[in-house]
Amino acid sequence: MSAAMHVLNGLGRINHLVGRTGIVLGSVLIAIMTSVVIAGVFFRYVLNNSLSWAEDVSLIMMVTTAFLVAPFAYRSGANVAIEILAEMLPKVLMRVTRLIINALVLWLLYRFFLESLVLIERGWAIRVNTVPIPWAYPYMMVPVAFIAMAAVGIELLARDIYGIATQSDDADLPHQAPREPE
């Protein structure tokens, strides 16, 4: 089992690194986005010369941030869920439920990944309103995020399979460990 644990930890480290990179890049985009919007107000109100590109650029940054942080949010359990019923289940059943959920998420990511490639393909023909680039460039973040999220989904699935096989919580992430009823 230690070999499986090594593989799991290795995948976990990669996912953690990818997730942290996404968060750091997202935070940089948030800072730039704020500056761009403030510059837009200043140019429009004080210099009487509005920055036509400011809205599109800041919006692209905002949506990109959402996709950048998605893998970290998925891995750290930051997405809101109603876990009241799942937490009442016995440990094994809880893990089985989580396996089903993560398998479903992986299916969704796979379908969305395929659609995102089509989206990029179509994006080459359409230009962003006020910025001289095709939409394909902003769309490129979408499949990248789905691949990173899929890697997280595989890690979470593997951790639960390991937990069922060994009847232990050793491989669980901190937020994932089943809690004993009080």
Next chain:
Amino acid sequence: MSLAYFWIFFVLLAIGTPVVFALLAAPGLSLVLDGQDGRFFAKLLSQTYSGMYSFPLMAVPFFILAGELMNTGGITRSIVRFSESMIGHVRGGLAQVNILSSILFAGLSGSAVADTSALGKMLIPAMEENGYSRRFAAAITAASSVIGPIIPPSGIMVLYAFVMNVSVAGLFLAGFMPGLLVGLGLMALTGWFARIRNYPVAARRSTWKESSLAFLKTFPALVTPVLLLGGILSGIYTPTEAAAVAAVYALFASVLIRTERWRRFIDNPVHAYLHVGPLTLLLFAGFTDYVGVFLFFSVGLAWIVIAEILWRTVFRERRAAAAAATGAAAPDDPDRGQSWSGAVNATARTLPKILTDTALQSGVILLLVGAAVTFGWMVTVSGLAREAASWIQTVTDNPYFLFFLVNILLFIVGMFLDAGPAILILGPVLGPIMYQIGIDPLHFAIVMCVNVTVGLATPPMGLVLFVAASVSGERVESIVREIWPFLAIEFAVIFLITYFPSVSMTLPALAGFARCPEGATLCHTLTGLIGG
């Protein structure tokens, strides 16, 4: 298109699927079952992307950023000190301070979780030391924190306004009175508890100078709502730009209040009031057409010079006394503040964490919004909203009773679901039904926002209950036992604004965002006066 996605969504939610994935997987599975995935699956992704691609929605990350900056910049501490100087001397003073701080904090951050965590960390241990039970301290912190998203600015209102296409500024104005009523109601109930449980008096009555100092320390933060609403209502900037301005201002304020120069400036209240009093009035005027921003800056600069001349001539004796007192102060006094560069460095050190926290929180909310827009699209094209509306109208056609039923539904949903997802999922379903029976969109918006916000503090899944439990170390069940009377006050306010629309609608009507409700004499008189 079948309605299978609706039932799949609830099953997925019940087994603990994160809401964002349930909102996307349910329509996806339903399309596969109907054999229409080839035709419509691409639409799910494009809707998610375009659902996030909205300028009004950008206010969400900016408000989160402003709240985080205010929290870490020492502003929370100054708000608590100011509240303490105002009402710390009454019986049950610290509990009242907790509520007043929540009201003031609400004008800066739009988040109940931020309120519970920031104020709870400071006030729950202090209340416990003063003889309150820990569960009461945690309960009052959680109950009063829901004022955060009711009094503007409010992240929840931005979400609602975006999804349902109502005015953010109108909704912000509609939130003022309900927020204040919740605050006053909680204070009245706490006053009664303080008498029957003999809660202690926290502090002696503050002197004028102490109150003034506490007020001036909080002053930079208290200007935030003026900057926000003034700019939006005067049309200088949009609500989204206002949120960005609030974030940058929060950064400036957290540097300013750390500096030695600011602390010396407010150390003599007469000197400080001489500057900030007229400048605040001028700021209000600056947002009107009569004065304008440019005149505000010119007159403001002129006033600073005049105030300094007055301080050095008319008030020269006071100035000499203040200079002597400052000179006598110990050089290693920890409250002296830092140099400008020191304050900038101290703030800069906190920025990476603030920005990463903001990115994570914003990303989670934005993706949720994108997923909810996709789900809303499915609700529309499948005809679910239409069917739900006709079914509800077979139950009753009495708008008052229907509003009552909707409130109960929202309350039950709020018990299990976070406020944001509740608005994103139910807004597009319930909104059109309520408009059809003649309820004003803004009126329904404020009732729904207040209802799901109160849901943040209702068991079993109230988010702020968990935050209060984690901050206080008290069990959620104990907090729940203590919080019911406070929740009763909040439910009373919900029904008050439901059946007396003028309570929440007068301010938006005065600003031209809505019509006065029928029979609202005061609202009609005031709008007549302003219009005339």
